[in-house]
Amino acid sequence: MWHMHIVNDKTSQLYQQVMLDHNKTPRNYRVLDPADHEALGHNPLCGDKYKIFVNIDEHDVVTDVTFIGDGCAISKASASMMTSIIKGKHVDEIDKLFHQFHDMAQGKLDPDTDPNDLGRLKIFAGVRNLPARVKCATLPWHTLHAALQGKEKISTE
Amino acid sequence: MSVNTSSVKEKSRIRIETCRDDFPVFRREVHGKPLAFLDNAASSQMPYPVMRSYTDYHSRYHSNVHRGVHLLSQEATDAMEASRETLRALINARSKKEIIFTSGTTDAINLVMQSYGRTYIGKGDEIIISTMEHHSNIVPWRMLCDEKKAVLKIIPVSDDGVLDLDAYASLFSERTRFVSIVHVSNTLGTINPVKKMTEIAHRYGVPVLVDGAQAVSHMEVNVQEIGCDFFATSGHKMYGPTGIGILYGREELLLKMPPWRGGGDMILSVSFDEVLFNDLPYKFEAGTPNISGAIGMGKAAEYITAIGYDTIYRKEQELLAYATDRLSGIDGVRIIGTAPEKSSVVSFVLDGIHPHDIGTILDLEGVAVRTGHHCTQPLMERLGLVATTRASMAMYSRKEEIDQLIDALHKAIDIFR
Numbered sequence: 222m223w224h225m226h227i228v229n230d231k232t233s234q235l236y237q238q239v240m241l242d243h244n245k246t247p248r249n250y251r252v253l254d255p256a257d258h259e260a261l262g263h264n265p266l267c268g269d270k271y272k273i274f275v276n277i278d279e280h281d282v283v284t285d286v287t288f289i290g291d292g293c294a295i296s297k298a299s300a301s302m303m304t305s306i307i308k309g310k311h312v313d314e315i316d317k318l319f320h321q322f323h324d325m326a327q328g329k330l331d332p333d334t335d336p337n338d339l340g341r342l343k344i345f346a347g348v349r350n351l352p353a354r355v356k357c358a359t360l361p362w363h364t365l366h367a368a369l370q371g372k373e374k375i376s377t378e
Numbered sequence: 379m380s381v382n383t384s385s386v387k388e389k390s391r392i393r394i395e396t397c398r399d400d401f402p403v404f405r406r407e408v409h410g411k412p413l414a415f416l417d418n419a420a421s422s423q424m425p426y427p428v429m430r431s432y433t434d435y436h437s438r439y440h441s442n443v444h445r446g447v448h449l450l451s452q453e454a455t456d457a458m459e460a461s462r463e464t465l466r467a468l469i470n471a472r473s474k475k476e477i478i479f480t481s482g483t484t485d486a487i488n489l490v491m492q493s494y495g496r497t498y499i500g501k502g503d504e505i506i507i508s509t510m511e512h513h514s515n516i517v518p519w520r521m522l523c524d525e526k527k528a529v530l531k532i533i534p535v536s537d538d539g540v541l542d543l544d545a546y547a548s549l550f551s552e553r554t555r556f557v558s559i560v561h562v563s564n565t566l567g568t569i570n571p572v573k574k575m576t577e578i579a580h581r582y583g584v585p586v587l588v589d590g591a592q593a594v595s596h597m598e599v600n601v602q603e604i605g606c607d608f609f610a611t612s613g614h615k616m617y618g619p620t621g622i623g624i625l626y627g628r629e630e631l632l633l634k635m636p637p638w639r640g641g642g643d644m645i646l647s648v649s650f651d652e653v654l655f656n657d658l659p660y661k662f663e664a665g666t667p668n669i670s671g672a673i674g675m676g677k678a679a680e681y682i683t684a685i686g687y688d689t690i691y692r693k694e695q696e697l698l699a700y701a702t703d704r705l706s707g708i709d710g711v712r713i714i715g716t717a718p719e720k721s722s723v724v725s726f727v728l729d730g731i732h733p734h735d736i737g738t739i740l741d742l743e744g745v746a747v748r749t750g751h752h753c754t755q756p757l758m759e760r761l762g763l764v765a766t767t768r769a770s771m772a773m774y775s776r777k778e779e780i781d782q783l784i785d786a787l788h789k790a791i792d793i794f795r
Contacts (some may be wrong), residue, residue, distance in 0.1 A: 231409065231742045232739055232743075232789070233793075235738070235742075236735070236739070241793065266750070268751065268764035292732065292734075293732035293734040293735050294732060294735045294794070295735070354734070357734065
């Protein structure tokens, strides 16, 4: 068929199957009620908007985390994978991951050579070559960070 | 070389079929693909003659204008004033006095808001704008309304992207003081009936500003025929440089408006007790202007004139029809903005794929489009959208670029489905 296309390398590196799958069927996509913490993350530049809900036990371990909202595939997959990965982790561990993820997205940390705990989150490394899309990947993490810090609203531009 | 200084007055010397060769950017590749530049509504590319006018100024007669007695300053002044005359002729203003150089359309609208608006609009007065305005024709008026406790009235738009003229006419009251409307929508491509809208406003004695940023590169604009009181446009949307634009204002109105920026060039004499302002248009041009930009914008106007608006309009309408047809053929595509009168802009959404993902995939295939709200958030909200993908064509655009867009969209669909 004339419109069967060979997708170029950069595109397939960025939009990996795992990411597309999380975009199509996002995990933990629901309101958590009641929730100990929640925050709204908004990128006014592109309209991406996510709300993240977190419950934490007395040992500062995340017992449940969910999200709702809409945006591009990168931001939605990032929120979905983030919520899957941090469940059961201590907030200090999550804080470390947040910084590592942030550095990877900005190209300051190479997930293949620098020590890190990113695991499956490495698939978001492709955004470092697309400055316009870095904020898409990091928006859910900034929102989670804000929720854990007790802020109710954040905005990235 | 398509245009040189001795031949600029000759019309139709440049053929639209080959004009693309005058734009060096099309020799480059993007991500290893030929560049398909379909973001002309954001900023159009620049041809050699415009670039040459820029380097000529800087390499042969760079100096300040309107004050030196030396030859270079005289040449710079002559070139800038010749450009003003070219731009006057382009939009058919009565006099050069009515053409004020600004940094762009936004700056021109702000000039009118600061000078006319803050002088003649007060508490309880009403300003009419439309739902499809660019933020640059919303924010200044919102700021004025907040300062003066004036009221903003909004012309509604249909689902197709057409302004409701009956509703517009019914917005007028004895408190209406100003109308500011976009000529061609940057998001939808809709060409608004600005002549008719001006006639309606003038029945109530209300002055009209037309935001022409998206008009001048696509179609002949005749400010006297439109009858508008102000017309604003930008150099970089008509193959000229960034950072330059013009405000056309009817002399009668400009005369009764105070200057809003003070400084050199806009005065006749200064003492610590009293300032005597300069004549039009210099009253509104404080400080050393963007001289090379002004010269370049004039050169861009000459370039457009040398091809001819009829030729440009015909070709762009063909491209619009082709793009609309090919995009409509893709399953899941919905075109946003289907007014009967449109410039060469096609906004669309595609089921299941966010415009920003489309934009990235297209970019990696060499196709430059704009994605997002296009600085028209109230319009997007009215249409129930967060973002669209927008392909906008110019006189040098080719069907092959639209084909490249369509192929890239099929790739995006393959990835996401």
